[in-house]
Amino acid sequence: MDLSAHIAALRSLIGEAAVLDDRADMAAYATGARYDEGRAAFVARPSTTEQVSAVVSYCVRNDIPLVPQSGNTGLVSGSTPDTTGTQGVLSLDRLTGVFDLDVANRSVRAGAGLRLSDLNARLEDAGLFFPIDLGADPRLGGMLATNTGGSRFLRYGDVRRNTLGLKVVLADEEGTVLDLSDELRKNNTGVDFKQIFIGTSGAYGVITECVLNLEALPRQVATALLMPASIDRVPELLSHMEAALGGYLSAFEGMSGNAISAALDHVPSLRNPFQGGIVPEFVILAEISRSNAPRKGEQSLDEVLETVLEEVWETHEGLLADALVGPPQEIWAMRHALSEGVKHRGRLIAFDLSFRRGDVMAFLARMRRELPSNFPDVAICDFGHVGDGGVHFNLVVARDDARLQDDGFENALRTWVFDIVVRDFGGSFSAEHAIGRKNQAYYDRYTPAEIRRLATGLKAVLSPGRIGAARF
Amino acid sequence: MDLSAHIAALRSLIGEAAVLDDRADMAAYATGARYDEGRAAFVARPSTTEQVSAVVSYCVRNDIPLVPQSGNTGLVSGSTPDTTGTQGVLSLDRLTGVFDLDVANRSVRAGAGLRLSDLNARLEDAGLFFPIDLGADPRLGGMLATNTGGSRFLRYGDVRRNTLGLKVVLADEEGTVLDLSDELRKNNTGVDFKQIFIGTSGAYGVITECVLNLEALPRQVATALLMPASIDRVPELLSHMEAALGGYLSAFEGMSGNAISAALDHVPSLRNPFQGGIVPEFVILAEISRSNAPRKGEQSLDEVLETVLEEVWETHEGLLADALVGPPQEIWAMRHALSEGVKHRGRLIAFDLSFRRGDVMAFLARMRRELPSNFPDVAICDFGHVGDGGVHFNLVVARDDARLQDDGFENALRTWVFDIVVRDFGGSFSAEHAIGRKNQAYYDRYTPAEIRRLATGLKAVLSPGRIGAARF
Incomplete structure (x- = not known):
C-alpha cells in the first residue's frame, strides 16, 4: 500500500478534514520551536481518545512511524518529524473536549x-x-x-x-x-x-x-533582587532564605549579568533597576507568596521580606552585597525577557541542566574559569532555577563566527559541557526538556547499558510500535 | 539440594551469623504486626547492597522464593513468609551503614x-x-x-x-x-x-x-478541634480552611466519635476536652504550622487560627457547631491514641481506603446508613486523613461474637465494603498499605485484566525471580 492509500484509510477512521497531507497545511506541524525543520508524511488530528486509538492501531498494524505532537513548544525536537517524510504526526491539538x-x-x-x-x-x-x-x-x-x-x-x-x-x-x-x-x-x-x-x-x-x-492562586506576592557578595555563597543564601521564610518562598531564580544585559538591550521598556545602571555579575530573583487574602493583624509580605533581608544583612556578614525589594510585575518582566534577549545576542547553544543544589554555582564558576581557554569567544548567558538545582546554561556565539559553519564545533562544545555535567558533577543533561532527536546522542552516551536494556524491554511490553521521536 | 545445603551456601556468601535458621531466632521475622503468623525457611540479613545482590542472585538461580522484610510494621502481610516454611525472609534490618x-x-x-x-x-x-x-x-x-x-x-x-x-x-x-x-x-x-x-x-x-x-522542621504549631454542624459539610469546611490558610494548613484529620470514645476509655491520661464531656459524632483535627522561628511583628499561629475560625463562624452560618483551639501535644495525643483504643474495643476489621476528597464523608454517611441492616452489631470507628481523601475505616465486632468463628463472615463483610468503595465511589482499597497476602484477593478482583497483564510483563523484564509476598 502506498501513502495515499494509508491517508485515505486514516480519513475513513477519523474524518476527511482530520488528516492533513497538503505541504502548506502541514508546515506548522513539521517545524519545531527552534531551528528544526522536518517533513511529515501526514498529520492526523483525532479529537477523542477512541480516535487516537484508531489512528495508533492502524499505524502500528501497518508499521507507519508516528510522532505525537502537543503544543510543539519543546526545545529538543521531541514532537516533530525528521526530514525523511516517512513519519506521520499525531497531533493532540483537537483533544480539548474534556x-x-x-x-x-x-x-x-x-x-x-x-x-x-x-x-x-x-x-x-x-x-x-x-x-x-x-x-x-x-x-x-x-x-x-x-x-x-x-x-x-x-x-x-x-x-x-x-x-x-x-x-x-x-x-x-x-x-x-x-x-x-x-x-x-x-x-x-x-x-x-x-x-x-x-x-x-x-x-x-x-x-x-x-x-x-x-x-x-497566590493572592499576595513580594519580590526582591538579591546581589550575592560572591557566587559561591549563593547556596548558603538559599539555605538561609528557606529557614527564615519556610513555605513562603516560591521562587529563587539565578540570572547572570550577561543574560540581564541582553534582556535590557533587547527590550527597551524594561527599567534598569541597578545602582548607577551597573548590571551585577549575578543576581537572584527571590519571590515569596501566599494564597490567602490579607488578614486583620497580618504583616504584609513586603515587610516580611524586608525583615528577613535585614536579618541576613546583620547576621551573615559578607553574604549579600545589595538587595532591592521591588514590584513583582517589573521584576518578573525582566526575568521573562531573558530568554528572548539572549537569543538576540547571536547564535544560541542552549543547555537544560540540573545539579545537586549545592553544585549549581560550582559548575557555573568552573565554566567561567575553563570555557574561555577551551572555546574562546563564547559568551555565557545562563539563568535558571537555582532553588531546585536547575540552570538554563546558554552559550552565545557571534552569528558570523566561522566555526558555526562546521557541525563539529557545536558537537564538540556540547560534548565538552555535558561530559563535565554528567561525569564530574553527576548532573542531568536534560532537566526539564526530556529526550528528542536533539539530545538522543547524549541519551545513548550517558545512559548505562543496563538501563537502556530495561527501557527497551519495557517498551516491548507497553508500546512495541514505532512511536515518538526518541528511541529508548 | 536440600534446605540445609542452601543455608550453608548463603552463609558462605554473607557470613555465618547473617543467616538464621533457628525457629526461635526467626520468630520475630515470621510474625506480622497483626494476627499474622508464618514460617520462614531461613532469614538472611545482608548488610550491604552487594550482599543483598549475592543472596538474591543465589535464590533466583535456585528458585527459592524470598520475601523482603524491612521494619515489619505493615498491616497487609506484605513482608512476612506464608505458613509453608518454603519462603526465605530477606531482612533489610542490617542495611543501616549508609x-x-x-x-x-x-x-x-x-x-x-x-x-x-x-x-x-x-x-x-x-x-x-x-x-x-x-x-x-x-x-x-x-x-x-x-x-x-x-x-x-x-x-x-x-x-x-x-x-x-x-x-x-x-x-x-x-x-x-x-x-x-x-x-x-x-x-x-x-x-x-x-x-x-x-x-x-x-x-x-x-x-x-x-x-x-x-x-x-516546623518551629511554630497551632491546633484546633473542629466540630462540623453535620458531616456532609466537612468538604466545604476543608475548602474554606485551605483558602484562608494557604500553605499553613498541615493536617486536617477526621475522627469519629466512636474512635475518640474508645481512645478516652483505653488511655486514662487523655483529658476529655469536649463540653460537658460529651463526645461529638465527628471531630476534625486541624493543624497549622510554619518552619521559621517567630519573627518581629509576626502574628502568632494561635491568633491566625482564631481569626480564621471566627471568620468561618461569621461568614458560613451553620458550618461549625463548635471549635476549640488547644495545645498541639494534647490534641495529637488523642489522635495518636485512636488506633490502640479502637483495637481494645473488640475484634478489629480494618480498611485503609481513599476517595476523591469530596466523597469521603459521603462514603462514611452511606456506611452509617447501610451497614447496620447488612451487618448488624458492627461498630464503625473510623478516623483518618480527610484532607487527602484517606480514611482508616475500622469496624469492630465483639470478641465473643459467634460470627467470628466463620471465615465467611469477615470475607463477606470485606467484599461488601470494598465493592462499594471501588465500584460505586471509584476509591482505593489500599490507600497507603500497598499489597500483601491480606489484600491479594482484592488486587485480583478489582485490577483490570489489561493492567494485570502489563504488571506481569513488567515483572518479567525487571525481576523474573520469585520475590515478594504479593503476586502482580
Whole structure:
C-alpha cells in the first residue's frame, strides 16, 4: 500500500478534514520551536481518545512511524518529524473536549490538547490554578510528556508531582486504551503505571487525558533582587532564605549579568533597576507568596521580606552585597525577557541542566574559569532555577563566527559541557526538556547499558510500535 | 539440594551469623504486626547492597522464593513468609551503614534498614526532617515499598513525592544492582525507573538505599478541634480552611466519635476536652504550622487560627457547631491514641481506603446508613486523613461474637465494603498499605485484566525471580 492509500484509510477512521497531507497545511506541524525543520508524511488530528486509538492501531498494524505532537513548544525536537517524510504526526491539538473541574478535590480532568493558558483561564473563577509556571504556553500532553518544571518548582514541584491520573493509548496493534485516570491522591494497589508515561516523550504511549492537582492562586506576592557578595555563597543564601521564610518562598531564580544585559538591550521598556545602571555579575530573583487574602493583624509580605533581608544583612556578614525589594510585575518582566534577549545576542547553544543544589554555582564558576581557554569567544548567558538545582546554561556565539559553519564545533562544545555535567558533577543533561532527536546522542552516551536494556524491554511490553521521536 | 545445603551456601556468601535458621531466632521475622503468623525457611540479613545482590542472585538461580522484610510494621502481610516454611525472609534490618546528609541539597542518602525515628533524630541538629508522619516506626525500605502517606500528606505528600533516588537489587539471575540514586530534583532523561519500585512491596526489586528529600522542621504549631454542624459539610469546611490558610494548613484529620470514645476509655491520661464531656459524632483535627522561628511583628499561629475560625463562624452560618483551639501535644495525643483504643474495643476489621476528597464523608454517611441492616452489631470507628481523601475505616465486632468463628463472615463483610468503595465511589482499597497476602484477593478482583497483564510483563523484564509476598 502506498501513502495515499494509508491517508485515505486514516480519513475513513477519523474524518476527511482530520488528516492533513497538503505541504502548506502541514508546515506548522513539521517545524519545531527552534531551528528544526522536518517533513511529515501526514498529520492526523483525532479529537477523542477512541480516535487516537484508531489512528495508533492502524499505524502500528501497518508499521507507519508516528510522532505525537502537543503544543510543539519543546526545545529538543521531541514532537516533530525528521526530514525523511516517512513519519506521520499525531497531533493532540483537537483533544480539548474534556474539562471537568472538581473543586472539593482540588483537581481537574482535562484533554491533552488544552493549552496551559486556557486551562488556567478556566480555573480562575474558582481561585485555583495548575501550578507549573513556564515562559512558553504548551498544551497539557506535551507538559506531561516532558515533565516540565518551571519557575515555581521550589514551591509546587514538577508536572509529575501534580498528576493524579492519565488516560493513555498504547502503541500496540489494538491501540489499547489504558484508563489510569482515577482522581485519587493516594492509591497503592500495584504498579503506578502512569509514571512511565510522564517525561518519556510519547515513546511508551500517547497521553490523551489527564487529572491534575490544582493549587490555590497566590493572592499576595513580594519580590526582591538579591546581589550575592560572591557566587559561591549563593547556596548558603538559599539555605538561609528557606529557614527564615519556610513555605513562603516560591521562587529563587539565578540570572547572570550577561543574560540581564541582553534582556535590557533587547527590550527597551524594561527599567534598569541597578545602582548607577551597573548590571551585577549575578543576581537572584527571590519571590515569596501566599494564597490567602490579607488578614486583620497580618504583616504584609513586603515587610516580611524586608525583615528577613535585614536579618541576613546583620547576621551573615559578607553574604549579600545589595538587595532591592521591588514590584513583582517589573521584576518578573525582566526575568521573562531573558530568554528572548539572549537569543538576540547571536547564535544560541542552549543547555537544560540540573545539579545537586549545592553544585549549581560550582559548575557555573568552573565554566567561567575553563570555557574561555577551551572555546574562546563564547559568551555565557545562563539563568535558571537555582532553588531546585536547575540552570538554563546558554552559550552565545557571534552569528558570523566561522566555526558555526562546521557541525563539529557545536558537537564538540556540547560534548565538552555535558561530559563535565554528567561525569564530574553527576548532573542531568536534560532537566526539564526530556529526550528528542536533539539530545538522543547524549541519551545513548550517558545512559548505562543496563538501563537502556530495561527501557527497551519495557517498551516491548507497553508500546512495541514505532512511536515518538526518541528511541529508548 | 536440600534446605540445609542452601543455608550453608548463603552463609558462605554473607557470613555465618547473617543467616538464621533457628525457629526461635526467626520468630520475630515470621510474625506480622497483626494476627499474622508464618514460617520462614531461613532469614538472611545482608548488610550491604552487594550482599543483598549475592543472596538474591543465589535464590533466583535456585528458585527459592524470598520475601523482603524491612521494619515489619505493615498491616497487609506484605513482608512476612506464608505458613509453608518454603519462603526465605530477606531482612533489610542490617542495611543501616549508609548515612550521608547534604544540607545544601536538603537531602539525605540512607540505607533501607534505617528506622524513621533514627533518621529524624540524626537530622534534628540540621533543623531538617523526613516529612512523613506515621503512628508506626518503620524502616525506610518498607516505607518506600508501601509508599506510606501519614498525617501530614496534605502539606508534604507521600514517600514517592519525597524520593529523589534509589538503589535497587533486581530479582534476576545476576542480582543486578540498579543505581538510580542520583540526588537530583529534576532529571528527565528517559524512564523514571525508581517509580516502579515505590509502592510495589518488593515484587519488582529490593530497595537497599535511598536519597530522600528533607524539609525544614516546623518551629511554630497551632491546633484546633473542629466540630462540623453535620458531616456532609466537612468538604466545604476543608475548602474554606485551605483558602484562608494557604500553605499553613498541615493536617486536617477526621475522627469519629466512636474512635475518640474508645481512645478516652483505653488511655486514662487523655483529658476529655469536649463540653460537658460529651463526645461529638465527628471531630476534625486541624493543624497549622510554619518552619521559621517567630519573627518581629509576626502574628502568632494561635491568633491566625482564631481569626480564621471566627471568620468561618461569621461568614458560613451553620458550618461549625463548635471549635476549640488547644495545645498541639494534647490534641495529637488523642489522635495518636485512636488506633490502640479502637483495637481494645473488640475484634478489629480494618480498611485503609481513599476517595476523591469530596466523597469521603459521603462514603462514611452511606456506611452509617447501610451497614447496620447488612451487618448488624458492627461498630464503625473510623478516623483518618480527610484532607487527602484517606480514611482508616475500622469496624469492630465483639470478641465473643459467634460470627467470628466463620471465615465467611469477615470475607463477606470485606467484599461488601470494598465493592462499594471501588465500584460505586471509584476509591482505593489500599490507600497507603500497598499489597500483601491480606489484600491479594482484592488486587485480583478489582485490577483490570489489561493492567494485570502489563504488571506481569513488567515483572518479567525487571525481576523474573520469585520475590515478594504479593503476586502482580
